[in-house]
Amino acid sequence: MATHILLINCPDETGLVYRITGVLYHHGHNIVSNNEFVDLESRQFFMRTEFLGEPDSASMLQELRAVLPPSAMIRFAHTGRRDIAILATKEPHCLGDLLIRHAYDELNARIRAVISNHDILGSLVEKFGIPFHYISHVEKERTEHEREVLAVLDEYDPEYVVLAKYMRVLTPAFVERYPNRIINIHHSFLPAFIGASPYRQAYERGVKIIGATAHFVNEGLDTGPIIAQSVTPVNHGYSAAEMAQAGRDVEEVALAKALKLVFEERVFLSGHRTIIFE
Amino acid sequence: MATHILLINCPDETGLVYRITGVLYHHGHNIVSNNEFVDLESRQFFMRTEFLGEPDSASMLQELRAVLPPSAMIRFAHTGRRDIAILATKEPHCLGDLLIRHAYDELNARIRAVISNHDILGSLVEKFGIPFHYISHVEKERTEHEREVLAVLDEYDPEYVVLAKYMRVLTPAFVERYPNRIINIHHSFLPAFIGASPYRQAYERGVKIIGATAHFVNEGLDTGPIIAQSVTPVNHGYSAAEMAQAGRDVEEVALAKALKLVFEERVFLSGHRTIIFE
């Protein structure tokens, strides 16, 4: 039988699980999996409940509103495929990995379109029968370029926007259009390197492990809430170019893991942190 | 404020979380963390609830019995230190790691005693002011030796018996005295090697990763339900002796992780598998 998911985040108080599961019980839903976590510092309550049966969302929502604090975030989610759009630039590795997973239905998503500010990935994307939109940023103001990208995104109305090595910084205005719905993959090292040529810096520092971080994009210049991180060992025999290749492999792994978690609705936001029910 | 833990395992049916949390709610306990899992194959329900406040266990148990299936396993547990005894033979690495963690209160346990069928670990154990019992197996029947070990264990009445490289096979009669309360650390490889000289076999097979498995001991000859596994890479430059040393390091890691999970009451048994709420 199909399952659905109920997601709740609100200030903590006594009896929340009881009140919430009461609503599910009175509607006859059997709970398959339930995760609940209270962040003792922020006093926030998080709950993800997977249950059997098709929910009467409207009336359940009303009943839940009645028993939960007024500021509660309450959401019903399906467990089917998410509609997504991918933004890329020139690098094919993360995009290619997503296209193969998508082709064999291992992504839990429908890739509606790929948009790039360069045209070289077009032939790869089109092999898989997915619309490719080349929107050059050359000789355009940042906001003008973003307006064009947003116009194409609007056509597809994706639930999530995945930045698969999209090398342009998004403006706050763009990010606000997809709040906590943009996922990025970021090279990041131990110790972390920022600025240009991160793998060059890693090489010169002689690191023994390199890593990657998948995260939500928020308005800050800094990376947003972390969803997944992955690492791989390297050694002195790696040139800066070989470190970059190892980095690409680990970026694929972290991004695929993050998307799986997000698409299965396992990720809550708690300020700058994520609560993840794996 | 201190937390306590409620553990429940029973056949699944609709409304269990609601009924259970109702009892907690009516007794005024706020839930800090709640994990629930239904094994869809066996139709078994598992729930671990950590809550604030000192429970009135007797009356709550009665109320829970009234709303749960008759076969339900219901248990209240504290979050404090467990009383444990350790059985060892000659190898010091796992025992030493536990003694250091214990000395600095990182084990969430009180080591009441160490028992060995050899005497060479005595000086190590006594450095830490812990009773050491040397019970030789030489010229004794297996059951006679076990009777002597059990007699000493009885003095200390441990909640768990940890086999820290104890190299003797336990009889079913011994195991029945501590059902699902004996934890062992087992060298195990990819592919797995059994019989004598496992590291010699691993060396000859040229494995690239070696591992270790911490598990509950049950009546079978086979290892019991797995609690934690850990691995480490090796290469052709490792002699069989060096593989064994790498194996010792990874055994320490897997055993320490398993004990942490068990002592925090995060481990349920489901037939031959474990359900672990990390």
Next chain:
Amino acid sequence: MATHILLINCPDETGLVYRITGVLYHHGHNIVSNNEFVDLESRQFFMRTEFLGEPDSASMLQELRAVLPPSAMIRFAHTGRRDIAILATKEPHCLGDLLIRHAYDELNARIRAVISNHDILGSLVEKFGIPFHYISHVEKERTEHEREVLAVLDEYDPEYVVLAKYMRVLTPAFVERYPNRIINIHHSFLPAFIGASPYRQAYERGVKIIGATAHFVNEGLDTGPIIAQSVTPVNHGYSAAEMAQAGRDVEEVALAKALKLVFEERVFLSGHRTIIFE
């Protein structure tokens, strides 16, 4: 400047490195990287030397023969792309990963052709402009089927044959045609499971780590010398199907790593073991 590789394996004796590097020196080659290992058990000497400049292989070979034991294996190798053929059955994950890496020249190989005993992977392969040969095994004797496969392989004359989830056991006669030049990816667990439905067995056993092994194929029924192994953690929440998916991800990683090592000529065979100069 381009580099070349000299590979030597022979019984150990004093002065081998001196004699070998003398030949390189007198031909004016500067050594970029040199790895040498003596297996003290088998008394075998292994050396991989990467050097600058185009070698006069014929005369150097003659000079090396003159200073090395008569049984010495001596080989010059280039560092360019290897010609390979891939055998597959129905599963796309390892094949897809290799096709993407190939499309962006991250494989250090030219995929000359893909052969399968089913036709469903044809559309994927042909997206990338690579010849796909469907050779059904239905109603054919094993040797007859292999004869047809070998006939197609002969057309392409690959240096290596990669089994990317090819689900048929090869006969010794087939293996002898590509001695130590066939590389397979094998699901393998901790503890190892053989026979049908390995992931089902892993699920029932409740393992916490699953793995994969890339190895050379030899005449035995058993797996041949191990080249690379990779692992990933799983937990009780994984169904058998989800364990299989995690297994697919880790198979990709182990196979890609093994191919990189083999194509860079970093792998020696020593009986049933590999000596790998990473």
Next chain:
Amino acid sequence: MATHILLINCPDETGLVYRITGVLYHHGHNIVSNNEFVDLESRQFFMRTEFLGEPDSASMLQELRAVLPPSAMIRFAHTGRRDIAILATKEPHCLGDLLIRHAYDELNARIRAVISNHDILGSLVEKFGIPFHYISHVEKERTEHEREVLAVLDEYDPEYVVLAKYMRVLTPAFVERYPNRIINIHHSFLPAFIGASPYRQAYERGVKIIGATAHFVNEGLDTGPIIAQSVTPVNHGYSAAEMAQAGRDVEEVALAKALKLVFEERVFLSGHRTIIFE
């Protein structure tokens, strides 16, 4: 038969391996393991040769000087135990791990003494029969305190000084006394956190992996050349205190690995990087 190690670092030129192994050959030494690496950027040559037999170091050194560039670093090393001293402050985990390994001869070192600026680790150290020196820093100038520490170190004349969570910054004058012979273990994260309360920062940032870095101490404020790094996964359920505990475990692993590599003479320095022949 015992092995010895020859270590050479010099500017690269053609024929170095030939000339060096010629000296070994003429002295009748059989090479067991040879690693050579040329850093193509800095044009530096690094070689580690493990050979059988007791070397006539003085005459071999003279012969090597004659065939190598004048600036060559040439060193003979034994494969036996190193004499070390440990500096600690209050935390017992790294120190305890080293003491246990030392007690069972798994450290390839003799711990000659432990020095601390606090006295609480004294009882642990003395359990193992190792001299403990408490040298408080209170009401002393930094240089005065260091002078006292150096005076005690002088008594023991250690080959290496291991900082096992020694929480004081060393002055350049101190570091110069043990050039590239001081090894430190540093908490470090993905992304890296500096300043006070690193685990608090990691918690607030919601990292999913934490790590540790073992490195040589040099004159800079920054960490010196990296020897080993290790990581472990964490999740939202970890409090800052639990992240710190996970950090302690991973610090032990990284430090033990680094010491093994250094004591086996597998680590070269190349500017700010290490070349490690594993």
